[in-house]
Amino acid sequence: MLRIKFMNAPVDDKIYDLAHSIDGAEMVAQMGFNWAFLAFNWGFPPEIEEQDWESFRSAVIHYHKVGVKIFGYIQSSNCVYQGSYLEKDWYALDPYGRKIPYFRGRYYTSLSNATWLAEVRERVRKIIEAGADGIFFDNAWVGGTGIDVAEMPLGPIGAYDEHSRRAYSNAFNGAEIPLVLDTRDPATRQYLRWRADIAVAAIRDWSQTARDLNPSVVITANSYDVIASNSYVAMGVDIENMASVQDVMVVPNFALPRLQEDNSVVANAITIGAVQSRVGNKPVATLPQRDGVGVERMATAKQLSRAMAESAALNAPMVVNGTGYLHRNEFTSLLHSRYEPQRRVMGAMNHWLEEHHAWLSERVPISPLAIYHPYEAVRWDWIKIAPIFFAACETLIQNGYPLRIVSDDDDWSGVQILLVPRGQVDGLDQRLTQFVEQGGRVIALGQSRPVATKTIWEGWRPLRHRIPHIRQLRIRVNQGAMICWRAYHRHRLSRWLAVRLKLQEAMNHSPLYIVPPPALQSALLDAIGRNFYPRVESDGPILLTLWAEKDGTRQLHLVNYQDTPQRVTIHLDELTGTWVYTPGVSEPPNKVVGSSIMLGVDVAKVLRSPHEEIEQ
Template sequence: MPESTVRLAVGAHRPIYLWAGPGTIRMNRLKFMNAPVNEAVHEEAHALRGAVRVIQEAKCNWVYLMYDWGFPPEIEAQDWESFRQATPVYQSAGARVFGYIQTSNCVYSGSYLKRDWYARDPRGRRYPYYTGRTMTCWQHPEWREHLRTMVEGVVGAGADGVFFDNPWYGMAPLHSAGTWLGGAGCYCERCRAAFRAAAGIEIPRHVAPEDDEASRSYLRWRADQTTAILAELANHARALNPAIVISANDFDAVMRPSFVAYGIDLAALARVQDVVMIEDYGLVQWQPQTGVLANNAITIRTALSLVKGTHLSVDPYDKGIGFDQVYTPRRYQQSIAEAAACGASMVIKGTEFVEADGTFTLLTAEKYGAQREAIGALHRWLMEMAPLASDRENLAPVGLLHPQDALWQRWDRVAPLYFDAGLALLMQRVPWRVVTPEDDLRGLTALLHSAPLPQGLNLPESMQVVSLAALPGWERPAASFVARHATFRNLYAGIADAVFRAYFDYRWARHLIDRLGLTQKYFIPNSTVFKIPSGSRQTALLSALGPLPGPRVLAAEPVLVEHWQQGNTQQLHLVNYAEAPQEVTVTFERAVNAEVYRPGGQPATFQGQQFTGEIDVALILRITA
């Protein structure tokens, strides 16, 4: 179990993701086929100037620094030394340091060409992670020993935490056209023997979790292996330093089927970590013209129901590494405020940005002072508001039941209903929370479910229970043509695999696939889950819920609403998703006394039953009576 006593909470934990130094310069050129890199910016980020901009300007107090990108030791020794020098610089300036370890892949060059620790696909081929990098096998004893050595290096350098990136078990099956394509994990003889010993069967060459029990058994075993190996590494770090803080990249563990793709079991991995970090594509952006509301509220609310007492942090992107320019000050502020309102910390993305000409840069570059100032302003406000974030209970009257195993087993038939319900409630400014069958459901007025209810679930008699699939316009999606026809699916899987490998091997393929937009559509899909449901579907959902208690919020454009109880007081947290300030009206069930808090403003008071005022980025109403 975690032993760290460092305070990890909203307002107290203000982290930034900052890959820099010589290793990141080298990695960007490898990963993106000799792309230009601003070397000076990457070098100064490991020096005092970078630390000052991160800590004094952006008010971050935890920084993720690069220790191990996965280069062979004859190359990476330079990166280890850079980390050892940068760590005390940041610590003396007032921040704690996570040391990054690449857990599931390495650079296929130099002395690593002679290693045999690589994961294999069903045909015995190595599997690419990205250009120049290859997935490794977590069952291989030499790879496990290598990871232990990396942990020792981070702890020995005096870091405050160890960050395990990409805890993925072998190959990730592609998901396209409503089905899974190919195998998952590793098919080396060591892994095959381990699974045979555990289950008495072979690893399926094609995973089909919706209807194949062998696939389900294997995917559960694979996820259990991932958790056990990460726990082994975390325990090794804690044995070296009981105060070390453990975190890992639980990559996009909500908005994509990461259990099947990578072997990530979020609930289980949370028990290994002191702070959960979810890297995803939920950076706040409201696009009324296309009907898309990119947000992290769905991820955070879902994750909080699974990680329980472990503090949650999220690291939202827009399009992804190598595609994003530095975000506007407002989008940073909105995303930080959204995470805090929901009960999580936002990890500031400070790295792997590109300029308009394609040059890689960092948030610490001098020209991004406005962004750092905006981040710092929100962080200062959260530090002031930190007492409001402890010892409180969510009062949302609507619960969205987590589908549990049905979500990863029947992703294409369950996930659309689950995510659409969350988006519809967001658009209607209804406070809602995700619950599990083990939670106390007595405080809910209504419960929504996207999969059949678990047997024996104890439901209060007064609760309105709504099956999403039974609502008008909410029919469950049918299985796709590709999913229904194995011959076509296998043919499609072969083509998809060839395209996937070509993307990482050939410059012409990379440019063509990026220009066609296939990277975001198939390799890192992130838009369809944010497409808001039609007005008629939203109306059908609201009608099924019936009258709801608590404050009602009205605004012209989307506003996040979170309702909390802390002792004898209540809190209403509002976050403006719009691109500009807007007026918001809050109607209470009865007259109240409240304190009003806004970033950068003086506290005010309010008395009455209806509050009307302007919201720029965020607003808190603390109801005292």
């Protein structure tokens, strides 16, 4: 598949075969992972793919022998245009009647086509028969994808084939799918909601087939880059509805935690926290990368350690990408001997997490400071709302204030100060009124609120993109975007040029990691209170999260986003005895006592304060 997608690029076949062997399974187990994702179906027709199914079945046996469960991968919205699939009528079409390419040699399929739904259903049956413990539905969206630029979704978004048109028309009394998408337009919003619902319905259908065969099967899907991009519009991924048909949410993104040149932090914690606030008790796992498939280089051992510590600080598991890495222009995998340092560090971190699982897993957030994520509003007004939300989160991280993200139906227990970005959400004002009546304080960001004690950042627009609302202009702009899409996915020269110009990285990297000007940061910190506790004083950005265990024991998680160690001071509101743990280091914790505690932090620290050791 890598050769098809990337135009006959060199692949280290020996290393890829290792992943399906007992030796490969043992290497994965030694790294401390208890689940692995293995490809069962890449979208090839069955007469070509049957030999791969046997390899998958053997691999499942190997992994089960070493105590690792398997998610089987199914390609659910596109297929390889070969063999018996050449004559199928299930392909999604763009508004001009053309098949929509998904990399080279593959085309998107229509989730409104009953034959395609049945084809995936058959793959589900086979993957259960092969012994998989879970199923990962990749790219489960309707038709093509694109990007949201200034209220105008660009690219071959959605599907315009006869099956999709008929299904949409039947659902909305003869309505046509809009040719030009505009997130301010009610017709566009209606279509995009329908599109997201169709994807959820497809996964529900396939999941039911799986559960009929194996009631304990674990279902997940690709919730691609939600939060840091407008994937609701671009991909049709509705995280709330998707959560209703999945057992665990998996969010691949490009937020491998790191400092950028402007000192902003690409903080995966923002995505994790925002998704967690929307999906109830469903586990949220992210798969953070830096640049994306086809151009990804292996992260350093420290970068991977930081990413895992950051996920642990949010009480979330992390999926590590094991394949598709480029080394000297050849595709290789995590199992190559050159990546032994990375495997060793991940093994140490996973061992530490397992060692302390009892108290790491049973905790609830307790930060008195929280920020509200307006998911219902941001999908339609992304360019105005999302930058404000991210800028506020960045301000907290840059200044050592705790990060906690809440939503409409989330539990606001213990919250005393709530930051609320702009955006209209049904029922929000009533919820805020109740919050204030119970003693809470609201700080409005970018838009005044009736119950806000302070409004700041009014008139500040970190990102100012806009395409004039002229229909013919927008048609031409979108046609140009689709031409570029097709060229990138189908033509070697276009792909080569895009890689050389680093266009893929530019498209994948979110512009939202924004550090506000010092005056705006000061305005927010003044509104919160400079004497807020607990907080961290440091030279560089530090993630701080606060938790409580069932018996009242408090946890403070610190993650250093710098590549060099920092000396930090943790300011507490009372004299406290606390045990200091170093994630990834299996040594006894150190006991410290104080109301201002100085520590050296290389990658991460966890401070654990038993209730009886907190001065009353």
